[in-house]
Amino acid sequence: MKFKDIYLRVKARIKKAKIDLEERSFLTKDAIKSIVDSFSEDWIEKTLQKAKETLAPSFDEIPIDFQLRQSSWIRKLYERIFPVSHAFRISYRYGREYLDEYMPISNDTFLGRGSYKFVYALPWKMVIKISKSILPSDPLCGSLFKDVQKQPERFLTREEIALYEYLSKKMMKPQKEYLWFKFLRLGLERYHYVIVKENLPDLVIPTRFFMGMRYRNKPFSNNHLESIRPMDVQLMLTGKHLKEFAKAGKKIQPRNKLLQLFKPPTYQFTFDIGSFGHIKKKVLIKIKEDLLRLIRFTERLAKEEKLILDIHTENLIITIPEFELKLFDFHIFDEHLYDYGDGILNPEKEHIEVIEKFIESFGLE
Numbered sequence: 001m002k003f004k005d006i007y008l009r010v011k012a013r014i015k016k017a018k019i020d021l022e023e024r025s026f027l028t029k030d031a032i033k034s035i036v037d038s039f040s041e042d043w044i045e046k047t048l049q050k051a052k053e054t055l056a057p058s059f060d061e062i063p064i065d066f067q068l069r070q071s072s073w074i075r076k077l078y079e080r081i082f083p084v085s086h087a088f089r090i091s092y093r094y095g096r097e098y099l100d101e102y103m104p105i106s107n108d109t110f111l112g113r114g115s116y117k118f119v120y121a122l123p124w125k126m127v128i129k130i131s132k133s134i135l136p137s138d139p140l141c142g143s144l145f146k147d148v149q150k151q152p153e154r155f156l157t158r159e160e161i162a163l164y165e166y167l168s169k170k171m172m173k174p175q176k177e178y179l180w181f182k183f184l185r186l187g188l189e190r191y192h193y194v195i196v197k198e199n200l201p202d203l204v205i206p207t208r209f210f211m212g213m214r215y216r217n218k219p220f221s222n223n224h225l226e227s228i229r230p231m232d233v234q235l236m237l238t239g240k241h242l243k244e245f246a247k248a249g250k251k252i253q254p255r256n257k258l259l260q261l262f263k264p265p266t267y268q269f270t271f272d273i274g275s276f277g278h279i280k281k282k283v284l285i286k287i288k289e290d291l292l293r294l295i296r297f298t299e300r301l302a303k304e305e306k307l308i309l310d311i312h313t314e315n316l317i318i319t320i321p322e323f324e325l326k327l328f329d330f331h332i333f334d335e336h337l338y339d340y341g342d343g344i345l346n347p348e349k350e351h352i353e354v355i356e357k358f359i360e361s362f363g364l365e
């Protein structure tokens with residue numbers, strides 16, 4: 001496909017998506033009345049409190065994907081010179097900024113990353129996810145981001161908005177805008193979480209989103225570099241990524257040479273759940289039902305809202321020893337922004353096909 005064709009097609013889809021968005025109703029109006037209420041739920045606090053009192057499991061039980069931990073040599077060098085040290089939650093109290101919830105992290109406890117977060121194991125049974133810096137032009141910032149921008153008070157607490165006002169007081173305009181963008185991003189992460197949780201409550205793991213301060217050590221001193229970032233803490237999962245159940249993967253690369261440079265290759269999987277020992281039929285049936293529910297939700301989101309839930313094989317984990325499907329990455333993209341223009345008209349179908357193959361490998365029926 002010629003580059004100009006791709007451009008024209010994407011442009012047409014953006015125009016269409018704009019019309020569709022004006023008609024959106026089930027996400028923003030009815031199903032999710034108050035985002036602020038749903039993220040301050042008691043059960044999240046209770047579960048996380050309990051996790052805080054439990055020591056983290058050993059590293060070989062955690063779903064570490066060594067490919068996701070690989071970095072370029074420039075990155076590795078940077079991490080050696082300025083190693084991460086710890087993070088705090090930052091909020092607004094007593095008329096000023098207030099740091100609490102000390103969380104020690106290091107390069108050794110780095111579990112992995114996707115496109116948007118660095119994930120570290122904490123010493124207790126939780127992980128911390130520190131957002132990577134992105135620009136407002138990032139594909140993540142689509143129509144849902146615009147919802148947050150329009151009504152930030154639905155997604156951020158009063159205290160968070162007060163924190164922004166306090167921190168931004170002495171800043172120049174561009175700095176101020178970038179800080180506000182980070183707060184909107186925090187709201188966006190919550191929004192994604194609530195959408196998935198409302199629809200698949202039992203598959204979602206408890207997650208708390210907050211504004212945090214990440215510290216790196218400065219070489220030859222006891223000082224630190226600090227950076228404000230949206231963060232979240234989550235229960236630590238023990239288990240395997242869906243792709244680890246896969247036997248062999250055939251590499252599929254986009255045909256367009258230019259796109260090959262930007263888009264990572266995808267893999268076609270053949271699954272074999274048998275490689276993890278004998279699993280009871282009842283357990284397999286339950287995983288199958290959960291996966292089918294996930295597929296139905298993904299299809300509905302794509303069809304009714306033109307939104308794509310990012311359910312590729314690195315974002316799905318089967319826990320061990322329980323063998324349960326769990327969702328821990330809730331990113332949702334506008335269809336026209338998720339598509340790389342690779343001739344794939346329904347990107348959600350690609351993900352669903354892989355999951356269907358996985359279900360087939362159970363040998364039920």
Ligand SMILES: Nc1ncnc2c1ncn2[C@@H]1O[C@H](COP(=O)(O)OP(=O)(O)O)[C@@H](O)[C@H]1O
Pocket residue numbers: 062063064065068111112113114115116117118119127129234235236237238314315328329331
């Ligand atoms: N709760 C968790 N427990 C254990 N490992 C996790 C957890 N959440 C994420 N990870 C690991 O970190 C990787 C990246 O996390 P993810 O939330 O998908 O980040 P991103 O939004 O950047 O894709 C995952 O593929 C997984 O290997």
Ligand SMILES: [Mg+2]
Pocket residue numbers: 113114115314315329
């Ligand atoms: Mg991910």
